[in-house]
Amino acid sequence: MALSVINGTYAGLRNEEYQTDYFLGIPYALPPVGDLRFQVPQPLNTTWTERKEATEYGSACVGYGEDTDISIGGFVDEDCLTLNIIRPSGHTEASVLPVLVWIHGGGYRAGSSREERYNLTFLVQELALSWIQENIAAFGGDPKRVTIWGESAAIGVSGSAAGFGIVDARADSAEKTYTQMVDEVGCASASDQVECLRSLPFNTLNDAFNYTFGVTNSRNELTFGPIPDGDIIFQDPTSQVQNGKFVDVPIMIGDCDDEGTFFASMAPGHWGINTDDELINHLSEYGISRDVIDDLLRLYPQDSPILIPRSVKGNFNSTIGYQWKRLATIIGDLTVIGPRRLSLSKWAQLSQNPIFTFRFDVVPNGFPDWLAATHGVDIPFTFHNVKGVGFPDISSPFLGPNPFHGKPKSYFNLAGLVSRMWISFTHNGNPNFAGRRSNFHQSAVVSTDGVYEELTAMRVRTPWIVALRRSQEKEKEKKETAGSPAVQVDLRPKKMSDSYVSVVLPLAQDPWLLDKYANYTGQIRTGALLMDLDALAGVVAYRHTGEGVSTVTAAVDRITIKNPPKEICDLELSGQVTFATGRSSMEVTLQVAKAPSAPGHKVQPDEVYMTCSMTMVSLDPATKKPTQVAPLEVTTPEEKALFARGEQNYKRKKALRSSHITVKAPDEEEGGLIHKMWTDSLAYADSQNAAQQPSNMINMSKTTIHSTQIMQPQYRNRHNFMIFGGFLLKTSFELAFTCAASFSHTRPRFVNLDPSTFEEPVPVGSVLYASATVTYTEPISSGGTRIQVMVRTHVRNVEHKERERKNTGTFFYTFNSPASVNVLPQSYGEAMMWVNGRRRAKRLVEALAAEKQADSLTVTQKEAGVTE
Structure with missing residues (x-):
C-alpha cells in the first residue's frame, strides 16, 4: 500500500481490526538538529525516488518537567517533526474526505504523537498545516475541509486559547531561565553561547532542560513556552480574544467539570490546605495579589455548592485538605473555565459562524475522587478508545488501567456518541447528526x-x-x-x-x-x-x-x-x-x-x-x-425613520415641560373636573349628608407609601461613587408596583413609564427616600382601571446634617388593574397632581398610537426590501 506526495513515495500499513490505513512518522520539516537547532523550522526540501516505509511512529520531541516520558518508552529525539496520517481503508487519491488534525497537549513541555491511545481512527499529531494543504489530497483528504482539534495547551477544544498562559516575557524572567541553563551545560563563558548550545550532545541539553525547569519553574509561569513576538503571536491570547482578533470559523469548545483538580495538583504544597490563611499563602505563590485573593475567597466561599469535584459531598480530610475543593475550583476557573466563557462571549458576539460548547462530567475508571472528572478525561471517549489502548496500568490515573474497565454500558454508549459528534463537526461544522435523539441546543448569538x-x-x-x-x-x-x-x-x-x-x-x-x-x-x-x-x-x-x-x-x-x-x-x-x-x-x-x-x-x-x-x-x-x-x-429609510422618531421625542419632551402643571394652569374643562371632585369630597366628609364615599374610591393621601434605604457600593456606577441609574429605576418601579397593588388589591400589569428625569446624582453611602402616590385613575374600555403612580425620590447624607433633601428624580409609572377603583384628590396640591396625571395619560395614548404607526411603517419598509 503506497502513495506519492510532493517529496516522494511512502508505503503504509493496514489495520484490519479498525479498517484503517496508517502512514506513520512522515516528516513535514527538516530535522531541527545541528545548525538548525534553535532555528525557525525549515520546510522539507529533499526528494527521493525509492519507496520509504511509513510504518512506525516518529520520535517524541524533547520534553521537560515531571512529564517527559509518558507512555513513550524513552523514544525522545530532536528529529521529531513528523506526523501520522490515518484514513479509512478503501479510499484513494480520488476520495475527498474531510481532514481532522489532532494536536496533542502537554503544557508546552510534554506529549507526543507516539502515544497510541490517541491514534485509533483520527488524524493525529502536531503538524505543519501547509504540508497538509500540499499533500493531503494524495491520501484522499480534502485540503479545503480541514478541522484543527486538540487538547489542553494544544488548542481551544479543552478550555480556550485564552486559558493557557504565555510564559513571562519580561527580560529578567527570560534571563533567569537562560542563565541557569547555559551555566548548567558549561556554555556561560563561550564567546557565542547559542553556537555552544547547538554543539552540545542531545542528552546533555535534554538533562539541562529538565534541571532548569526544576530550578526556575513557579506556579504562575511556564519555563519554556510561547511569547508575543510580533510575528506569530502579537498579543497574549486573552487580549487577542477580547480584541476580536481571531479567524471566523465554526468552533466547538469545552472542558471537563473538574478541570481545576488537575491543575491545582501540579503545584508544590497543594496537599493539606485546611485554613483560610493556608489557602491565602498558597494562592499568593501563584503571583496573585492579596486584593484579588480576598475577592476570590469572597466569591468562592468554603461552603459554596459550586465547589468541585461536585461528585464528592462535603469536604475532604485534612490530609488532602479541608480546602482542597475551594483551591481546585479557583484554579480551574482561572485556568480553563473562565477563559472558555470569555472566549465564548466574544466569539458569539463577533462571529458569523455557529459556536458550540460542552461540559464533560463523567469520571473514568482509575481516577480517584479528589481528581474526579478532571482535565483530559474526555479524550478516551472522543477517540472511542473503549479498549484502553495506551493505558498500561503503571500508575494511576493517566497511566492507569483501561478507563472503561468495569464501567456500565452507558460509558461505552457515550464514547460512541461523543466520537460520532466530533466526526460530524469535522464533516459539516455541526456536531448534531441525523438520527440523534437530543442535539446540542442552539440558542441565540450571545450567552x-x-x-x-x-x-x-x-x-x-x-x-x-x-x-x-x-x-x-x-x-x-x-x-x-x-x-x-x-x-x-x-x-x-x-x-x-x-x-x-x-x-x-x-x-x-x-x-x-x-x-x-x-x-x-x-x-x-x-x-x-x-x-x-x-x-x-x-x-x-x-x-x-x-x-x-x-x-x-x-x-x-x-x-x-x-x-x-x-x-x-x-x-x-x-x-x-x-x-x-x-x-x-x-x-x-x-x-x-x-x-x-x-x-x-x-x-x-x-x-x-x-x-x-x-x-x-x-x-x-x-x-x-x-x-x-x-x-x-x-442613510437608510429605516435609520431615517428612527432618527425622525427621536426628533419627535425631543420635541415632545420640550412640549411636556411647557404643559406641566407648574407652568400651565388648569383649563376650563380641567377646572370643572376639579370642582366636581371637590364638591364630592365635601359631601363625603359631611356627617349630616347621607352620601357615602364609595368603597372603591380612595383618598389620594391614603395611597402614599414610603421607603428608605442606604445606598451601598454594590449598586454604584462605573464612576464608582455614584449609584447606578438602573438601580434607581428598579427601586422606583418596585415601589410604584407595590403602591398600585395595595391601592387596587390586585396584581397590576405594568404598561408604561412616562418621561422621567434624573435630577441629582445619588452618592454611595447616602440615604435614599422614596414615596409613591396614585395620582390619577381612569376606566379602561375593556374593563378595569388604568392607574398612574408618581414616585418621588430624595437623597440626604447619612449624617443628616443637610437641612434640605436633594431631589434626585420623579418617575411616572402606568399600570392596568382588573379592579374598578378611583383615586380622589382632596387638597389643591393633590388636585394639581391629578390634572398633571390626566395630561400625561392623554399624551400616553397619543404617543402609543404614534409609536404603533411608526412600528408599522418600519415593518412595511423591511418587507418591501427598502432597507439594507
Missing part, C-alpha cells in the same frame, strides 16, 4: 457571559475597596482634577450601526440565571430588566462617544410593554443610538425581545416584549460640564 461581560463590566470596572483607597490617597495628596484641560472628542459623524449592541439572557437554559430574574409567580421581574436596560444604554452610549467622556443617564423618555412573554424564554436585549445632532445629549433606543431561535433569524414584531428610549448626556470628566458628541449620519 450569559456576554451579558455579564458587556453590562456588568461596563457598569463597574474597579472593586469598591480599590476605588475607595485610590480616592483616599488622592484626597490625602490633594490631587485635584480641577483646572485640567477639557478632553478632545472625535466629532466625526457616526452610523447607528457603530453603537449597536446585542446581548442575550439565556433564561430558558440557565436555571440559576433565571433565579435572579424570576418573581414569586415564576414570571420575569421587570425591575431586574430595567437595571439591565440602563446598563445596556451605557454600553451603547460609550460605543458612540468613545471612552474619553463620562456618560450618564439624564432621563428615561419612555418604557413601554409591548407583548408580555407567555412563557420563560431566552431574551435578547439590544440597542443603538438613534438620535444625536452634535450636542451633549443623545437618545438611545432599546428593546427586549424573545431571542432568535438561531443565528441570522430576525426578531418578529410580536416577539418584542419591551421598548425603551433613554437620553444619555456626556460630560467632560475634568470639568464635569456637558461636552459635544458626534452627530449621527443616517
Whole structure:
C-alpha cells in the first residue's frame, strides 16, 4: 500500500481490526538538529525516488518537567517533526474526505504523537498545516475541509486559547531561565553561547532542560513556552480574544467539570490546605495579589455548592485538605473555565459562524475522587478508545488501567456518541447528526457571559475597596482634577450601526440565571430588566462617544410593554443610538425581545416584549460640564425613520415641560373636573349628608407609601461613587408596583413609564427616600382601571446634617388593574397632581398610537426590501 506526495513515495500499513490505513512518522520539516537547532523550522526540501516505509511512529520531541516520558518508552529525539496520517481503508487519491488534525497537549513541555491511545481512527499529531494543504489530497483528504482539534495547551477544544498562559516575557524572567541553563551545560563563558548550545550532545541539553525547569519553574509561569513576538503571536491570547482578533470559523469548545483538580495538583504544597490563611499563602505563590485573593475567597466561599469535584459531598480530610475543593475550583476557573466563557462571549458576539460548547462530567475508571472528572478525561471517549489502548496500568490515573474497565454500558454508549459528534463537526461544522435523539441546543448569538461581560463590566470596572483607597490617597495628596484641560472628542459623524449592541439572557437554559430574574409567580421581574436596560444604554452610549467622556443617564423618555412573554424564554436585549445632532445629549433606543431561535433569524414584531428610549448626556470628566458628541449620519429609510422618531421625542419632551402643571394652569374643562371632585369630597366628609364615599374610591393621601434605604457600593456606577441609574429605576418601579397593588388589591400589569428625569446624582453611602402616590385613575374600555403612580425620590447624607433633601428624580409609572377603583384628590396640591396625571395619560395614548404607526411603517419598509 503506497502513495506519492510532493517529496516522494511512502508505503503504509493496514489495520484490519479498525479498517484503517496508517502512514506513520512522515516528516513535514527538516530535522531541527545541528545548525538548525534553535532555528525557525525549515520546510522539507529533499526528494527521493525509492519507496520509504511509513510504518512506525516518529520520535517524541524533547520534553521537560515531571512529564517527559509518558507512555513513550524513552523514544525522545530532536528529529521529531513528523506526523501520522490515518484514513479509512478503501479510499484513494480520488476520495475527498474531510481532514481532522489532532494536536496533542502537554503544557508546552510534554506529549507526543507516539502515544497510541490517541491514534485509533483520527488524524493525529502536531503538524505543519501547509504540508497538509500540499499533500493531503494524495491520501484522499480534502485540503479545503480541514478541522484543527486538540487538547489542553494544544488548542481551544479543552478550555480556550485564552486559558493557557504565555510564559513571562519580561527580560529578567527570560534571563533567569537562560542563565541557569547555559551555566548548567558549561556554555556561560563561550564567546557565542547559542553556537555552544547547538554543539552540545542531545542528552546533555535534554538533562539541562529538565534541571532548569526544576530550578526556575513557579506556579504562575511556564519555563519554556510561547511569547508575543510580533510575528506569530502579537498579543497574549486573552487580549487577542477580547480584541476580536481571531479567524471566523465554526468552533466547538469545552472542558471537563473538574478541570481545576488537575491543575491545582501540579503545584508544590497543594496537599493539606485546611485554613483560610493556608489557602491565602498558597494562592499568593501563584503571583496573585492579596486584593484579588480576598475577592476570590469572597466569591468562592468554603461552603459554596459550586465547589468541585461536585461528585464528592462535603469536604475532604485534612490530609488532602479541608480546602482542597475551594483551591481546585479557583484554579480551574482561572485556568480553563473562565477563559472558555470569555472566549465564548466574544466569539458569539463577533462571529458569523455557529459556536458550540460542552461540559464533560463523567469520571473514568482509575481516577480517584479528589481528581474526579478532571482535565483530559474526555479524550478516551472522543477517540472511542473503549479498549484502553495506551493505558498500561503503571500508575494511576493517566497511566492507569483501561478507563472503561468495569464501567456500565452507558460509558461505552457515550464514547460512541461523543466520537460520532466530533466526526460530524469535522464533516459539516455541526456536531448534531441525523438520527440523534437530543442535539446540542442552539440558542441565540450571545450567552450569559456576554451579558455579564458587556453590562456588568461596563457598569463597574474597579472593586469598591480599590476605588475607595485610590480616592483616599488622592484626597490625602490633594490631587485635584480641577483646572485640567477639557478632553478632545472625535466629532466625526457616526452610523447607528457603530453603537449597536446585542446581548442575550439565556433564561430558558440557565436555571440559576433565571433565579435572579424570576418573581414569586415564576414570571420575569421587570425591575431586574430595567437595571439591565440602563446598563445596556451605557454600553451603547460609550460605543458612540468613545471612552474619553463620562456618560450618564439624564432621563428615561419612555418604557413601554409591548407583548408580555407567555412563557420563560431566552431574551435578547439590544440597542443603538438613534438620535444625536452634535450636542451633549443623545437618545438611545432599546428593546427586549424573545431571542432568535438561531443565528441570522430576525426578531418578529410580536416577539418584542419591551421598548425603551433613554437620553444619555456626556460630560467632560475634568470639568464635569456637558461636552459635544458626534452627530449621527443616517442613510437608510429605516435609520431615517428612527432618527425622525427621536426628533419627535425631543420635541415632545420640550412640549411636556411647557404643559406641566407648574407652568400651565388648569383649563376650563380641567377646572370643572376639579370642582366636581371637590364638591364630592365635601359631601363625603359631611356627617349630616347621607352620601357615602364609595368603597372603591380612595383618598389620594391614603395611597402614599414610603421607603428608605442606604445606598451601598454594590449598586454604584462605573464612576464608582455614584449609584447606578438602573438601580434607581428598579427601586422606583418596585415601589410604584407595590403602591398600585395595595391601592387596587390586585396584581397590576405594568404598561408604561412616562418621561422621567434624573435630577441629582445619588452618592454611595447616602440615604435614599422614596414615596409613591396614585395620582390619577381612569376606566379602561375593556374593563378595569388604568392607574398612574408618581414616585418621588430624595437623597440626604447619612449624617443628616443637610437641612434640605436633594431631589434626585420623579418617575411616572402606568399600570392596568382588573379592579374598578378611583383615586380622589382632596387638597389643591393633590388636585394639581391629578390634572398633571390626566395630561400625561392623554399624551400616553397619543404617543402609543404614534409609536404603533411608526412600528408599522418600519415593518412595511423591511418587507418591501427598502432597507439594507
